[in-house]
Amino acid sequence: MRVLGIETSCDETGVALFDTRLPAGEGLLADALYSQVAMHAEYGGVVPELASRDHTRKLLPLIDQVLGEAGLEKRDLDGIAYTAGPGLVGALMVGASTAHGMAWALGVPVLGVHHMEGHLLAPMLEENAPAFPFVALLVSGGHTQLVEVAGLGRYRLLGESVDDAAGEAFDKAAKMLGLAYPGGPRVAKLAEQGDPTRFRFPRPMTDRPGLDFSFSGLKTHTLTTLKKLEADGVLDDQARADVARAFEEAVVDTMVIKCRRALDETGLKRLVMAGGVSANTRLRERLAVEIEKRGAKTFYPRARFCTDNGAMIAYVGAQRLATGERDTRGLMQATPRWPLDQLAPPAE
Template sequence: MRVLGIETSCDETGVALFDTERGLLADALYSQVAMHAEYGGVVPELASRDHTRRLLPLIQQVLDEADLGRHGLDAIAYTAGPGLVGALMVGAATAHGMARALGIPVLGVHHMEGHLLAPMLEQDRPEFPFVALLVSGGHTQLVEVRALGRYTLLGESVDDAAGEAFDKAAKMLGLDYPGGPQVARLAEHGDPGRLRFPRPMTDRPGLDFSFSGLKTHTLTAIRTLEAEGALDDQARADVARAFEEAVVDTLVIKCRRALDQTGLKRLVVAGGVSANTRLRERLERECARRAARAYYPRGRFCTDNGAMIAYVGAQRLLAGERDEQGVMKAVPRWPMDTLRQP
């Protein structure tokens, strides 16, 4: 089965073609980061309009790369949520329109399930069951994964997600959007011994996260340094290092607890923040201590992409799922624990 995957949940237009027998045939991505950087964050109306401009050319690019005509498609999968409703509607309308014209099934899939299973696109893929840490822009979650659709939410952020906290810390430090990579680069020059920020919610049991207090602590540290006339380039790097260390330590501590609680030996880490080098190094060491194994998607599949949507769509389409004819789905808020096993 050849499945076209469409991702338009936020600020990246992703398209990919996945073959259930041959694997990933082609993928393309257009990022809107440069456009939104001017505003310091994603502008929903601009995001929707840009998806409209980019989506059809990207679909043609992927089909050309795979040397396949539109009538060679067997099904289409698209991101139905969560995400920006206008952006989601662009992908949903395009997918349903194409599927209707071609007479093939179409299915709206869950964006976070795409991230969750993105490592399945790799040659060295994890087997079920495993614990998953999902750290994308607006989500920080720990999930026990027993099979496709068999998900138990172990913990999640009660306020800001880790990615949002990175973006806000970057803005405080005068860095460009998106903040995660900018903070990580600045942190490389920071002195790890100068400042120590709190590791939120690690002094109590449980697997939930909270990063709003860390954000406030970061702002207070910056203002204190400003008042002392000491906020030079080195101090900004020291703040970035302390902030990144606090986020990474918090995520690692919670992953350790999740592995201990479930007794599982496989950890999947996915979403944009999973590309953070310091986080990967720390998780590798933590897993080695427990005779466990960590799995990640390749770099370009850490952020939003069409390949993960095509993959998840293919698995659920093979199980017989599909949208009702003419019923498009665009669900801005969609808890992943409501998904069912096909």
């Protein structure tokens, strides 16, 4: 089954083609991504209306590009999948309306896909894909979650952020440090120059049982430290780098501790990490070491599939469409808030 995947949940327009008839790791026929980061950087964050308009301009040319790279025509498609949520409602509607219009014209099935399920299963696009069951650490945008994954649509939420997610905390820390948007990668880059021994920031909610996360207090501690350095007249470039290093180490330590607990609690030996923050080099290094100590193994999507992309939507859509799942009565879905644990496995 050849499925076109469309991702327009926020500030990246992603399109991909996935073929379920090919062996694992070879099903991705083509993919393309357009990022709006440069446009939104001027405003210090995503402007929803501008995001929606840019998706409208870029989506159809990207679809033509991907079909051309795969050597296919629209009539060769067997189904279409699109991101139905969570995300910005206007941006979601661009993908949903395009997918439904194409599906109606071509006479093929169409399905709205959960954005976080896409991230969750993005490692399945790799040749060395994890087998079910596994624990997943999802760190994307406003989400930081630990999920026990027994199979497609069979998810048990183990823990999540009770306030700021890790990605949001990185972005807010970047603003405090005077760094441009997008903040997360810039904080990580600055942290490379920092002294890891100068400051030690708190590891939130690690001194108590449980698998929930909280990064709001860490954000406040970062701001307090910067204000004190400024008041003392010592807030120079090195001090900023030292604060960035302390902040990153605190976030990384917190997630590593929680991942260890999740593996211990479930008894599983496979950990998947996905979402934008999963590209953080320091987090990958620490998890690889700590998880290996437990006789477990970590899995990641390739770097370009950590952030939002069409490939993950094409993959999930193809798996669910192949079971006969469809949008109910052909109705478009655009669900800005959509908890992952509301998903159900495909009907057998």
